[in-house]
Amino acid sequence: MSQNVIATTINELLGPNAPKNWGKWGEQDEVGSLNYLDAAQILKGIASVQSGEVHTLQVPIGDPDLPDPVWPGREPAVRTPVMDEGYFIRGEEEEPSDGHHWADDKIEMFTQGSTQYDALAHYWYDGKVWNGYPAESTVGELSKASVLPIAERGVVGRGVLIDVARARGKDALQRGETITLQDLLDVAKLQNIEISNRDILLIRTGWIGSYYRTQSSEFFDDWNEPGLIYSPELVDWFQEMEIPNLVTDTIANELSFYPGGLQLPLHCALMRNLGVAFTELCQLDSLADACAADKRWKFLYTAAPLKIVGASGAPVNPVVIR
Numbered sequence: 564m565s566q567n568v569i570a571t572t573i574n575e576l577l578g579p580n581a582p583k584n585w586g587k588w589g590e591q592d593e594v595g596s597l598n599y600l601d602a603a604q605i606l607k608g609i610a611s612v613q614s615g616e617v618h619t620l621q622v623p624i625g626d627p628d629l630p631d632p633v634w635p636g637r638e639p640a641v642r643t644p645v646m647d648e649g650y651f652i653r654g655e656e657e658e659p660s661d662g663h664h665w666a667d668d669k670i671e672m673f674t675q676g677s678t679q680y681d682a683l684a685h686y687w688y689d690g691k692v693w694n695g696y697p698a699e700s701t702v703g704e705l706s707k708a709s710v711l712p713i714a715e716r717g718v719v720g721r722g723v724l725i726d727v728a729r730a731r732g733k734d735a736l737q738r739g740e741t742i743t744l745q746d747l748l749d750v751a752k753l754q755n756i757e758i759s760n761r762d763i764l765l766i767r768t769g770w771i772g773s774y775y776r777t778q779s780s781e782f783f784d785d786w787n788e789p790g791l792i793y794s795p796e797l798v799d800w801f802q803e804m805e806i807p808n809l810v811t812d813t814i815a816n817e818l819s820f821y822p823g824g825l826q827l828p829l830h831c832a833l834m835r836n837l838g839v840a841f842t843e844l845c846q847l848d849s850l851a852d853a854c855a856a857d858k859r860w861k862f863l864y865t866a867a868p869l870k871i872v873g874a875s876g877a878p879v880n881p882v883v884i885r
Contacts, residue, residue, distance in 0.1 A: 571824075572825075573688040576825065582802045582832075582836060582837060584836070585694050585695045586694070592838075593693070593707060594683070594716050594838070594840075595834075595838015597718060600807050604761050608720045615885075616853060617884055618885070620678060620810075620847065620850065620881040620883065621677065621878070621880035621881065624672065625639075625640045625641065629775070629779070632771060632779075632814065632844065633675075634814050637675070638676070639676065640673075640676050641671050644667075645669055647667075651664055677844060679843060679876045680710055680713055680841070680879050681840070681841040681875070682708055682709045682710040682874065683708040683834060684700065684701055684705045684707060684875070685705075685830070685834070686827065686835060687701075687831065692707065693835055693838055705875055709872070710868055710874045711870055711874070715870060718808060718881075719864070720807065721759070723765065725750050725751055725758075725766050726754070726767045726860075727742055728769035730749075730750040736789035737789060738785060738788065739787040739819075740789035742766065743792060747766070754860050755858070756860045758804065763808040763864045765811070765850075766810070768790060770788060771845065772812065786819060788814060789813065790813050791809075791818065793817075793828040793829055798833065801837060801839060806839060807839065808840040809833065809840070810842040812845050815830075815843060816842075816843050854885075863884040864881065865881065866882070
């Protein structure tokens, strides 16, 4: 879909015959395309490890000097100390008889307020979430397709990084800058890599990295993240390639807004319909530098979001081993 083509609703855009994986893994499935990550894919990921180099992809949570980057309308995490040496100094905590002291704290945050996995039932249209479960299953908590089944399963496979920002000679893509299927394939060719069936797909835009180099107000001004844009060809490619997991360094994994007000259609086309797991808000710059240095763009990708019952998402610190 070109940005010049305007659809007013998700239903109108995707149409009545949108590709779906509903029922493919049974009527009770809650992890969708992660089912593609079988033992063979795990072993392929392990076989891609050469140097043993480790990269973690989560952004920091609760930095008091820089609010966490979150989707507009969500609030950054707040960490509050509830016990430390100050409580003993001020006489607010009784001295234990054996002399031990301790620190403790708590955190308040959106479950999708950091690097995180979306639950497959996080986003929907037409009254149904992933696998055809009714939208009413989200009331109060996600009783179907919450983040818990993903967390209990874990995600392990071969990952491939497509560094769109580097290919375009940029530190970061600009707000509203688009990535098409052909762009992905062209960058893969430039990197001299082949995206294989069932690879976990990581796409670098440089967007989250840019947050730490700019003023927060400037980052959020005139909000429209860069990223993938919907096209039937893109969705068909995800389906044919059996992509289990889309990972990006943006807050929502796709272009935020289309002309006419359409918002996040790939959440519906890929996550709701195909069951593709979304991992958002990753920091990919260090990994990208390492991949570019030795021209190795494939690696072992591992992740396990927190096991939060009924949640629409959960924080995660993905670990990549090269």
